[in-house]
Amino acid sequence: MGKTIAEKLLSRAAGKDVSAGDIVVASIDLAMTHDGSGHLAIRAMKSMGGERVWDPSKVKIVIDHVAPSAFDRTSDIHNELREFAHQQEVQLYDVGSGICHQLMIEDHVCPGMLAVATDSHTCSYGALGAFGTGIGATEMGAVLMLGKLWFMVPETIKIVLSGSPPPLTLPKDIVLFVAGEVGVDGATYRAIEYEGDAVREMSVSGRITLCNMAVEMGAKTGFVSTDEKTREYLAKVGRESCFQEVTPDPDAEYHDVIELEVDGLEPVVACPSQVDNVRAVAEVDDVEVNQVFIGSCTNGRLEDLLIAAQILDGKRVHPSVRAIVIPASRRVFLEALKLRVIEKLAKAGCVIAPPGCGPCAGAHMGVLGKGEVCVSTSNRNFVGRMGSPDAKVYLASPATAAASALTGRITDPREVLNR
Amino acid sequence: MSSHVFRGRVWKFGDNVTTDEIIPGRYRFKTDDIGEWAKHVLEGADPEFPKKVRPGDVVVAGKNFGSGSSREPAPLVIKHAGISAVIAKSFARIFFRNAINVGLPVVICEQLPDVTEAGDVVEVDLEKGMVRNLTKSVEFAATKIPNFLMQILMDGGLVEHIRKRGGAVWQDIG
């Protein structure tokens, strides 16, 4: 019987033939942790009796969640991570390098790999045909020591996206639409494979947005089969040699196949406070906005900043809005500088912050106050996610976010681009 | 009662309780003092909860409990607040793994949440895999979880488990 991508990749990592439902122990190719939980993972490893990480070349530590540090305790945690990385000869990405997932995708993730990290959005790596999934800090302690972990081989839901989206309807709109259809627990414990011509047409950056939000439907991970675009992306980041083809077998068995048309789609937002609370922008365009955030591992890449700059070029952010723009990595930042995207955004009145998570996790650099409304290109709009439990977060594409920054209310980008 | 039987007063929650409701980032990043975190446990879902919860109480919830982030402080802070077990119709994947790894008993049961109200007294028998609502005099079987996970839970979490056994039982799955 044929295999899904999840079954293929876990079979390789476990060194035997496995299928959905099996519980396996698999070797880890890449283990990443960050300043949100890395110190807990290190302490767990030490409490378990571990002294050295199993393979320093496979372990990466990123300081991105509160970077640069905003609190003295966080600074202590950063130092704990720096010291550990130094002692263990593990690569450390210090403040300003970028968001952990973006850095792993640029520098380390290869098709076919099995990666774990202490972060739920590790599922993003499926955009390159790798199996990435989030684990907790204690489990990471065991991984650091043993280089192995148990997995239940997930069943897979195939989501076929056909057609081509109208202009200014972006991958983020598509994935929010999908989340609205599937629901916040519609894919729990399962993997998602995205297929269809809309996915084949999509850039790797857009595919990362798709896979990034797999966990928002409860999924263990999300995948896009590799193709020429994957190869070109790897070549661009200087790692073409790690390309290999990752596709499901034609006779693979799926838990479910969901077919969705994106032809007639329009810009959407996920309204407070669940990701599947999705509505057309037009339905909520009277909502006034206090803060706009363009960034995060979901939408902080060059093409996201490009579309925002295109909308804001030569115009001014609305006086009642704070617009915060954060490139996902130093590479993205430098490319955006070169293309004068940063200049356009800054001239329009955006606040440009150093590469990192920024306000996405509600710790610093744009924490929302009581009653405030934020339009954010990130992936979660939960109660209390970005600050006060009384604040409201609307998830949107970078085009919708930029259009909303311009008008001061939630705005369909098609309304402003040619104004 | 054996150490794997818990009896306690119920706190009732609905579907999709998120990790940001359990312990939001604005507290989590400022400190790593779990006592501080525990002062805000589940505050996003019920602002009065941290003040009213008593050691031994049980959380009963609907579907997809613990959805969202991989933050382990979520189950940890519930355990620290003295909650003896969480019974839900289903759990988010990472929360479920984390709960077992930190030794917070998590029990999957479709039926019990529907017939249970806040303030009821429930009993969980981990070893037998049974849950009972003593107030309503009903009893249900919990969904079975693999033996090796039960062993980690009964050892009190993954750290204690590895210390006690010199490794994780799952290493032998092969």
Ligand code: SF4
């Ligand atoms: S950008 Fe947001 S979602 Fe992504 S890793 Fe950082 S905090 Fe998590």
